[in-house]
Amino acid sequence: MPELPEVETIAKSLSASLPGLVIEKVEVLNSQVIAAPGSGEFCRLVAGRKILGLSRRGKYLLMSLSGDLVLAVHLRMTGRLIHTGPGEPLARHTHLIFFLQNGTQLRYADTRRFGRLWLLAPGSLSTHPGIGSLGVEPLSPQFTPAYLAGALAGRRTRLKSLLLDQRVVAGLGNIYADEALHRAGLHPLRPACTLTGEEVEALHAAIREVLREGIAARGTTVRDYTDGRGQAGTFQEKLRVYRRQGQPCPRCGKPIARLVLGGRSSYFCPGCQR
Known part of the structure; x- marks a missing residue:
């Protein structure tokens, strides 16, 4: 399972290329990985949003979108988020494809399908059953x-x-x-x-x-x-x-x-x- 260093690394690597890009549409190949809202509503709400930035909280990857929305991703055992060109072969077990305005794609693949994605309002992060209950970040000043x-x-x-x-x-x-x-x-x-x-x-x-x-x-x-x-x-x-x-x-x-x-x-x- 990706842990703090892995999720931090993913956030940093995606931060080099994603902020400022608009998500034109989302193709759902397996709706099981979308925890909330339903897949249809998820696609409707995400389409047209600009990616503002990426961060991490615990093992959660957080993508801030325009319109005060946050895409929270927990990769669990085998989840992967990869930014790639459209000509790259589709990896096995790819479940979501985010089509970006510059022609590139952000793909979510997960062999064991344990990972989940949530589309949340910023104020709801504290009430999310996983994110809201997280303890202190071990690299923060509060971890003494x-x-x-x-x-x-x-x-x-x-x-x-x-x-x-x-x-x-x-x-x-x-x-x-x-x-x-x-x-x-x-x-x-x-x-x-x-x-x-x-x-x-x-x-x-x-x-x-x-x-x-x-x-x-x-x-x-x-x-x-x-x-x-x-x-x-x-x-x-x-x-x-x-x-x-x-x-x-x-x-x-x-x-x-x-x-x-x-x-x-x-x-x-x-x-x-x-």
């Missing part, structure tokens, strides 16, 4: 060691599970949580409330560090992810534990282990993360 300590205090929830709670830290997902925990030397099953002050500070620093590195590397491509121009990320070349089961830990040399927590794989070093 004190905030993280308060979020962990009194919580016996497994540390990894708490970090994946979007109501606590917006945008952090499986890949970067594993990588941050390894850098901080913390086991994913550790009860959140047992961290010392020093461990909280180490975790806070590791989260911000790994996210910044992920953005600088334009995201992690392990299967489907590409940016808005169809280019893969490179952070997979720098992963220390994620999907490296059985390989030596870069810090201590012990084999990376895997466990399943909440239905998701978690990777860690039994030597460094006791």
Whole structure:
């Protein structure tokens, strides 16, 4: 699933070419991916709107349109938004095509069809069931060691599970949580409330560090992810534990282990993360 660095990279790559363009029409190949409004109303409302800018909130990509509308996109597992020329072959599992005034197209493809799009008024972002409940952005000034300590205090929830709670830290997902925990030397099953002050500070620093590195590397491509121009990320070349089961830990040399927590794989070093 695209996480904060991937969605940030998509927003930046699309920001280089989309703002100022008018959406002439939308072709819906699979209405399942449109969450709200209905596909007919969606196409009618989007047609003729100018793209004003792109941003990110948590794992949501937000496209501001003229007329005070926002197109919110959650890519889930395999969603991709790619700006391309009209002559490019249509990728398999393409579900939406936005036809732009300069002849180019913005295409939404999604192999597993879990991703969703919403057309919203700006004032409704705070009441959207996903966006409105998001916690602090981990790269914002509000994400401090004190905030993280308060979020962990009194919580016996497994540390990894708490970090994946979007109501606590917006945008952090499986890949970067594993990588941050390894850098901080913390086991994913550790009860959140047992961290010392020093461990909280180490975790806070590791989260911000790994996210910044992920953005600088334009995201992690392990299967489907590409940016808005169809280019893969490179952070997979720098992963220390994620999907490296059985390989030596870069810090201590012990084999990376895997466990399943909440239905998701978690990777860690039994030597460094006791």
